[in-house]
Amino acid sequence: MLSSITRFLRDEEGATAIEYGIIAGLMATILIAVFGTDTSSGVGKILDGIFTAIGTKATPK
Secondary structure: OHHHHHHHHHOOHHHHHHHHHHHHHHHHHHHHHHHOOOOOOHHHHHHHHHHHHHHHHHOOO
16 A cells, blocks of 8 residues: 555656646747737738738638
8 A cells, every 4th residue: 555655656647747737828828919819010020911911812702
């Protein structure tokens, strides 16, 4: 019984999933901050222009 408890306490597989979750959350926060919904300046303006150009060319005439 004691060996099972010791093995459980030393098991670190669950920590890996938690770490990946934290990294994914931080990346999502950074991406929202960089590419946010504000299209008046910066990267948002550039992406808006690109998607508008693609949408215009993709629209059938």
